[in-house]
Amino acid sequence: MAENFIPMTVAEMVEAVTEAPIPFRITAFDGSATGPEDAEYSLEVTSLEGLSYIATAPGDLGLARAYISGGLKAHGEHPGHPYELFDSLRDLYDCVRRPEAAEMVDLVRSLRHLGALRIQPIPDVEQTSWWRKRLVQGLTRHSKERDKESVSAHYDISNEFYELFLGDSMTYTCAYYPSPEATLEEAQENKYRLIFEKLRLKSGDTLLDVGCGWGGMVRYAARRGVKAIGVTLSQEQYEWGRDKIAAEGLQDLAEVRCMDYRDVAESGFDGISAIGILEHIGVDNYSLYFGSLHEKLKPGGRMLNHCITYPDNNPRKAGAFIDRYIFPDGELSGSGTVQKHMQDAGFEVLHAENLRFDYQRTLHQWCVNLKQNWEAAVQLAGEPTARLWGLYMAGSEWGFEHNVVQLHQVLGVKLLEDGSRGDLPERMWWSV
Structure with missing residues (x-):
């Protein structure tokens, strides 16, 4: 008889890929939370879509997609000038670790169980005319036509x-x-x-x-x-x-x-x-x-x-x-x-x-x-x-x-x- 699988919470996923203490208080749409309660800044994973962006494009691109689409919100800084967040983000990257094999299996299974490994539509702001034209016509990099679309x-x-x-x-x-x-x-x-x-x-x-x-x-x-x-x-x-x-x-x-x-x-x-x-x-x-x-x-x-x-x-x-x-x-x-x-x-x-x-x-x-x-x-x-x-x-x-x-x-x-x-x-x- 197969064992009953209990999916990880978003907070547990964060804990699986980081070393404590992390510089943010992180909360999620599933009600879970991790990180110091007295952290100066907090990050909120507001939706499954936001988690999916982060999981399917780890690093700057996934975080940016989640942030721009509203799937990741930062509290304690104004979105017009979230400058102070970058010190904490640098510290967060320093806390990243590679999970043990068993943790990685549970992490992937949990993400798949939630549907967070499903590729989400690219945010509209990323779908520029240049990007579509590049895909459709295959313009040569730094040709006059592609440079104009890029600019x-x-x-x-x-x-x-x-x-x-x-x-x-x-x-x-x-x-x-x-x-x-x-x-x-x-x-x-x-x-x-x-x-x-x-x-x-x-x-x-x-x-x-x-x-x-x-x-x-x-x-x-x-x-x-x-x-x-x-x-x-x-x-x-x-x-x-x-x-x-x-x-x-x-x-x-x-x-x-x-x-x-x-x-x-x-x-x-x-x-x-x-x-x-x-x-x-x-x-x-x-x-x-x-x-x-x-x-x-x-x-x-x-x-x-x-x-x-x-x-x-x-x-x-x-x-x-x-x-x-x-x-x-x-x-x-x-x-x-x-x-x-x-x-x-x-x-x-x-x-x-x-x-x-x-x-x-x-x-x-x-x-x-x-x-x-x-x-x-x-x-x-x-x-x-x-x-x-x-x-x-x-x-x-x-x-x-x-x-x-x-x-x-x-x-x-x-x-x-x-x-x-x-x-x-x-x-x-x-x-x-």
């Missing part, structure tokens, strides 16, 4: 949604804080000032801004007499930037285009700014990227590349969660890799600096803005999308603080035929 998947939510947390600057890249007390808008303006000065631009010069976003750098340069062209693959960004240029009366000097940087016909630019585009290029394409931009500069022209980097030079994706939900096809490497490819393309690298703490502050302020505008964000984009952005930005803030990722600006010059730098000074000419 659209992230940026074409709605301009109104981004305005809620980016603020008046509508700039979705690391700001540069003149002081820790500066506002986000002051810091973003200061970032454009820094890049403008590093590129040593002046009235009458020409600038190409690749990956221009909503056109902040283009308008900054145009207001100072520089003829500036910006390109983006996002239709929403293009339309917003075009209208903003018209509203400020900058049409004679500023232009944004919805096009791939590889299709820009003009050349002979005095400066090129690339602010937050390299993350989308793919390390295997760095040579073509820097080579094509080197060709578009006049001799003596300068390029500044501003991008997220790793603390090491081992190129890799940022993980399943980021690839599925945030930056499809995104890939990072270290600042050394960036500088190597710039040098190989013909640039003399003049200066590099790490602004990771500035990005930490930037992300913190974006999260504060999202938290303050939470109801409007949910109304505009839906709660899953709002929860997704809160989770992503808070996790990124934590990552920059703890040196998981960095932010580097690298400045290079296209030398003249005789190997000189033209009229560039020998020493740093910009204000910090």
